Amino acid sequence: xxxxxxAFLLRHLLLILFLLFTAYPMLWMALCxxxxxxxxxxxxxxxxxxxxxDNMANVFRSGSFGSAYINSLMLCTASVAIAVTISALAAFAxxxxxxxxxxxxxxxxxxxxxxxIHVTLIPLNRLLxxxxxxxxxxxxxxAGPYIGFALPVxxxxxxxxxxxxxxxxxxxARVDGCNSIQVFLHVAIxxxxxxxxxxxxxxxxxxxNEFSFALTLLGPxxxxxxxxxxxxxxxxxxxxxxxSAALLLxxxxxxxxxxxxxxxxxxxLTAGAVKE
Amino acid sequence: MTTMQTRRFxxxxxxxxxxxxxxxxxxxxxxxxxxxxxxHWDGAASKPSFYGLKNYAELLxxxxxxxxxxxxxxxxxxxxxxxxxxxxxxxxxxxYPTWGRTLFRTAFFAPMIMPTVAIAILWQYVYDPGNGLxxxxxxxxxxxxxxxxxxxxxxxxLWIFVVICWQYTGFxxxxxxxxxxxxxxxxxxxxxxxxxxxxxxxxxxxxPLLKPTAIVSATLSIVGSLKYFDLVYLLSGGLPAExxxxxxxxxxxxxxxxGQGRFGYGSAAAVMLFLAVLVIVMPFQIRRIRSGLKEA
Numbered sequence: 001x002x003x004x005x006x007a008f009l010l011r012h013l014l015l016i017l018f019l020l021f022t023a024y025p026m027l028w029m030a031l032c033x034x035x036x037x038x039x040x041x042x043x044x045x046x047x048x049x050x051x052x053x054d055n056m057a058n059v060f061r062s063g064s065f066g067s068a069y070i071n072s073l074m075l076c077t078a079s080v081a082i083a084v085t086i087s088a089l090a091a092f093a094x095x096x097x098x099x100x101x102x103x104x105x106x107x108x109x110x111x112x113x114x115x116x117i118h119v120t121l122i123p124l125n126r127l128l129x130x131x132x133x134x135x136x137x138x139x140x141x142x143a144g145p146y147i148g149f150a151l152p153v154x155x156x157x158x159x160x161x162x163x164x165x166x167x168x169x170x171x172x173a174r175v176d177g178c179n180s181i182q183v184f185l186h187v188a189i190x191x192x193x194x195x196x197x198x199x200x201x202x203x204x205x206x207x208x209n210e211f212s213f214a215l216t217l218l219g220p221x222x223x224x225x226x227x228x229x230x231x232x233x234x235x236x237x238x239x240x241x242x243x244s245a246a247l248l249l250x251x252x253x254x255x256x257x258x259x260x261x262x263x264x265x266x267x268x269l270t271a272g273a274v275k276e
Numbered sequence: 277m278t279t280m281q282t283r284r285f286x287x288x289x290x291x292x293x294x295x296x297x298x299x300x301x302x303x304x305x306x307x308x309x310x311x312x313x314x315x316h317w318d319g320a321a322s323k324p325s326f327y328g329l330k331n332y333a334e335l336l337x338x339x340x341x342x343x344x345x346x347x348x349x350x351x352x353x354x355x356x357x358x359x360x361x362x363x364x365x366x367x368x369x370x371x372y373p374t375w376g377r378t379l380f381r382t383a384f385f386a387p388m389i390m391p392t393v394a395i396a397i398l399w400q401y402v403y404d405p406g407n408g409l410x411x412x413x414x415x416x417x418x419x420x421x422x423x424x425x426x427x428x429x430x431x432x433x434l435w436i437f438v439v440i441c442w443q444y445t446g447f448x449x450x451x452x453x454x455x456x457x458x459x460x461x462x463x464x465x466x467x468x469x470x471x472x473x474x475x476x477x478x479x480x481x482x483x484p485l486l487k488p489t490a491i492v493s494a495t496l497s498i499v500g501s502l503k504y505f506d507l508v509y510l511l512s513g514g515l516p517a518e519x520x521x522x523x524x525x526x527x528x529x530x531x532x533x534x535g536q537g538r539f540g541y542g543s544a545a546a547v548m549l550f551l552a553v554l555v556i557v558m559p560f561q562i563r564r565i566r567s568g569l570k571e572a
Contacts, residue, residue, distance in 0.1 A: 011374070
């Protein structure tokens with residue numbers, strides 16, 4: 001029994017070591033958001049004697065954070081809505097209908113998960129620029145790429161859900177006179193809520209955090225939240241407490257979502273990994 | 277599997293919206309990259325002119341390109357050799373009865389949900405040469421210690437790799453935990469009854485059964501290592517080109533940094549990145565493609 005006990009302690013010790021590596025930088029930074037700048041510079045490792053809310057207030061007062069919040073919210077909501085709707089339609093066809101070239105087409109969609117988005121930056125810059133669609137620089141420019149690259153994982157997850165629907169139920173709906181779109185809307189969608197929730201939450205998170213497309217395709221006056229945060233860091237580099245406050249404001253909503261929807265987020269991130 | 281009876285064009289109506297957007301924003305740009313890589317096109321204002329394969333010839337003798345590829349490969353090997361074993365180890369530790377298991381898992385995975393910009397900023401403060409968290413911690417032991425973590429050519433990639441491990445190890449730990457939980461408890465019981473030590477169980481029961489998870493994890497790591505952009509771009513800005521780039525950041529800088537506008541040359545680099553991913557991922561995918569083609 002003695003040996004088991006020391007193994008138990010050693011195991012927890014190792015886990016706590018890794019926990020420190022993961023959590024300590026985050027907690028340190030979160031704490032910085034509530035310190036005075038002088039305190040943070042002079043005693044960065046000490047427990048602060050006084051906590052303040054000025055930093056948070058300053059972030060809101062200075063700069064583009066408010067509009068970046070609204071931009072990200074609008075862009076992500078619209079893009080997720082469109083991406084999930086058209087993914088669900090396609091996934092339903094892949095799961096429940098038969099047609100020529102189905103497997104190949106499905107595979108081509110799934111292959112999209114492997115594609116590095118940076119291969120598409122130069123062509124998309126041209127496609128969306130003034131010689132193409134002419135929407136580069138504005139928020140709209142991001143919707144296309146965001147939706148396009150959300151399709152593979154969404155179709156994969158939703159096809160899995162639609163494939164596992166009981167066949168009898170489909171047949172019964174058909175016998176009752178439903179056409180394909182009615183079966184989709186009234187049978188498949190209501191029965192696949194968990195998978196739909198996964199797809200919505202996961203895509204929202206991915207788009208909310210996206211950096212490369214936004215960096216390339218947005219104009220100087222239009223910012224999403226990651227870009228606004230990056231700008232803020234550039235302008236307030238030496239003010240660690242201000243930057244920490246900005247960072248906390250960006251990350252806090254994500255932590256809340258994570259705590260409540262952990263299962264969905266993990267499922268979304270690992271979807272590409274689960275073999276069929 | 278049996279499917280619904282539908283009219284012949286019905287499936288296509290369902291697929292069409294997704295197919296159109298996918299073709300326009302994902303598939304077409306890849307073909308376009310191939311085409312543009314054959315043109316000499318420097319600067320948005322200039323006209324592209326046909327250049328044949330000269331961009332590729334130039335690329336082959338471009339030192340920065342080879343360094344970029346080398347850095348991708350270093351990150352790839354690092355992920356496979358350090359990150360995955362660490363993740364598997366943590367998952368095995370957590371597989372035994374553990375106090376606060378959910379807390380550990382939740383915290384380990386948490387960096388995956390942070391925007392990479394936030395991760396980069398956090399670690400810039402950890403790595404600050406004089407006043408950073410890490411520097412200060414070392415100063416507790418060595419009071420005069422100062423080190424420009426992210427501005428030391430040759431070493432900065434290692435410190436970026438630490439950040440990558442910080443972000444992704446928890447993700448792979450969760451993958452391995454899922455793999456472990458699918459192994460029936462009887463296997464462990466049987467091995468214990470036969471008198472196997474915990475170490476023997478690890479080596480001869482757990483590890484072989486984790487192989488499928490390890491393959492999945494490795495595939496994701498390999499593809500991920502070739503795709504790295506955000507953290508490298510945000511953390512290595514202060515370095516000379518030969519020691520800061522991976523392929524994706526090099527493509528971006530060629531085309532968009534400070535109005536360089538080398539769209540043709542950048543496209544050639546993009547095609548190389550695409551081919552690298554294809555060559556490395558294809559062996560894992562051959563069977564899927566075969567089944568797809570047979571059906572078509």
